[in-house]
Amino acid sequence: xxxxxxxxxxxxxxxxxxxxxxxxxxxxxxxxxxxxxxxxxxxxxxxxxxxxxxxxxxxxxxxxxxxxxxxxxxxxxxxxxxxxxxxxxxxxxxxxxxxxxxxxxxxxxxxxxxxxxxxxxxxxxxxxxxxxxxxxxxxxxxxxxxxxxxxx
Amino acid sequence: xxxxxxxxxxxxxxxxxxxxxxxxxxxxxxxxxxxxxxxxxxxxxxxxxxxxxxxxxxxxxxxxxxxxxxxxxxxxxxxxxxxxxxxxxxxxxxxxxxxxxxxxxxxxxxxxxxxxxxxxxxxxxxxxxxxxxxxxxxxxxxxxxxxxxxxxxxxxxxxxxxxxxxxxxxxxxxxxxxxxxxxxxxxxxxxxxxxxxxxxxxxxxxxxxxxxxxxxxxxxxxxxxxxxxxxxxxxxxxxxxxxxxxxxxxxxxxxxxxxx
Numbered sequence: 013x014x015x016x017x018x019x020x021x022x023x024x025x026x027x028x029x030x031x032x033x034x035x036x037x038x039x040x041x042x043x044x045x046x047x048x049x050x051x052x053x054x055x056x057x058x059x060x061x062x063x064x065x066x067x068x069x070x071x072x073x074x075x076x077x078x079x080x081x082x083x084x085x086x087x088x089x090x091x092x093x094x095x096x097x098x099x100x101x102x103x104x105x106x107x108x109x110x111x112x113x114x115x116x117x118x119x120x121x122x123x124x125x126x127x128x129x130x131x132x133x134x135x136x137x138x139x140x141x142x143x144x145x146x147x148x149x150x151x152x153x154x155x156x157x158x159x160x161x162x163x164x
Numbered sequence: 165x166x167x168x169x170x171x172x173x174x175x176x177x178x179x180x181x182x183x184x185x186x187x188x189x190x191x192x193x194x195x196x197x198x199x200x201x202x203x204x205x206x207x208x209x210x211x212x213x214x215x216x217x218x219x220x221x222x223x224x225x226x227x228x229x230x231x232x233x234x235x236x237x238x239x240x241x242x243x244x245x246x247x248x249x250x251x252x253x254x255x256x257x258x259x260x261x262x263x264x265x266x267x268x269x270x271x272x273x274x275x276x277x278x279x280x281x282x283x284x285x286x287x288x289x290x291x292x293x294x295x296x297x298x299x300x301x302x303x304x305x306x307x308x309x310x311x312x313x314x315x316x317x318x319x320x321x322x323x324x325x326x327x328x329x330x331x332x333x334x335x336x337x338x339x340x341x342x343x344x345x346x347x348x349x350x351x352x353x354x355x356x357x358x359x360x361x362x363x364x365x366x367x368x369x370x371x372x373x374x375x376x377x378x379x380x381x382x383x384x385x386x387x388x389x390x391x392x393x394x395x396x397x398x399x400x401x402x403x404x405x406x407x408x409x410x411x412x413x414x415x416x417x418x419x420x421x422x423x424x
Contacts, residue, residue, distance in 0.1 A: 059212070073382070074338040077378075080391075
C-alpha cells in the first residue's frame with residue numbers, strides 16, 4: 013500500500029521486494045564457490061617434518077655421568093629402556109610365582125568352596141553327606157547328635 | 165621451471181644439494197597400487213618423512229637449504245617407517261621448531277607468564293602452570309636470569325613460540341629449572357646434532373674423564389657442571405673445540421688430560 017513517505021526510516025515494502033529479487037537473480041547457489049580449478053589432492057605418503065629429532069633419532073638432551081646427578085641417571089636408564097622396548101616388541105611372559113597348572117587346580121577347588129556358601133541349608137546337608145560318602149565310605153555314619161536327656 | 169628436471173633422490177644422497185634442486189621420488193600414484201611393483205624399487209610401506217631443508221612439490225621433493233642430502237632407509241627405526249630424507253646443513257641461528265628441547269634464559273615475568281630468550285627471533289612464553297606439580301597456589305620458584313630446559317609446544321612463523329616444562333603425560337622428565345652453578349655456552353647447531361647422535365664418541369670419551377652433568381639444547385646452548393671449576397672449564401673447551409678437531413686430535417687431547 014502506498015502511504016505517504018513521511019518520516020519513514022527504512023525502505024518501503026515494494027522497493028524491498030524489488031531489490032531482493034534483483035539480488036537473487038545475481039546471486040545463486042553457485043555464487044559462493046571459488047572459481048578456481050580443483051587442486052589435486054596431493055598423495056599423502058610424504059610427511060613434512062621440520063625437526064631433526066625423528067630423522068636422526070637424537071637422544072634426550074639431559075645427561076649425567078659417573079653418578080653426578082642420580083635422578084638424571086635414572087631418567088637416562090628409563091628413556092633408553094623405553095627406546096629399546098619399542099624396537100623389541102615381543103612381549104616376554106613374566107615369570108610367574110605360581111604356574112598355570114597350579115592356578116587351574118586352585119580355581120577348581122575354589123569354585124566349589126565359594127559355591128557351597130550360597131547353598132540353602134538343606135542342600136548343604138546333602139552335599140555334606142555326599143562328601144562323606146565319597147571320602148569315607150568305610151566309616152560308619154555318625155549318629156546325628158540329638159538332645160540327650162540328662163539321666164538323673 | 166628451475167633446474168631442468170631433477171635427479172632421482174637416491175642418486176643424490178651424500179652429495180651437496182642447493183636450494184631449488186628437485187629430487188624425484190619413484191612415482192606412487194594410485195595406478196601403482198594395482199600394478200605389482202617389480203624390482204628393487206618396491207614401494208615402501210608407510211610414509212616417507214620429508215625432513216628439514218626439503219619441501220614437497222609435484223613429482224618429489226624440493227630442496228630449500230644448502231647442505232648434504234641424507235637418507236635413512238625404511239626399517240625398524242622408531243619413527244619414519246618408510247624412510248626419511250633430509251638436508252644436513254650448518255647454521256648458528258636457531259629457528260624454533262615444535263617438539264625441540266631447548267635451554268632458555270628467563271628475561272622477565274609478565275603476569276602469569278615467563279618470557280624466555282631461546283636465541284630465536286622472538287622471545288618464547290612459558291606459563292607458570294606448565295611445570296610439574298604447579299597449581300595456582302603452588303607456583304614454581306623461577307627468577308629472572310634462571311635457566312630453563314623445556315620443549316616447544318607451539319612454534320611456527322605466525323605465532324609467538326610457547327614452551328612447556330612437562331611432557332604429554334604431565335611429568336617433568338628432566339625438564340624445568342636447571343640448578344645452580346655450571347657454565348652455559350653457545351655452539352653451532354650442527355655440533356649439537358652430532359653430540360646427540362645415538363652413538364656419539366665425543367660424549368662417550370668425555371664420560372670416562374670426570375663425573376659431570378650436561379644439558380644440550382637444540383638451540384645451540386650447552387650447560388655443563390662438574391665438581392670443580394677447572395674440570396667444568398676443561399669440558400667446555402673440549403666441547404667447543406671438538407667441532408673442528410679430527411678424532412685423533414681429540415683422543416690425543418683427552419689422553420693428555422687423563423694423564424694429568
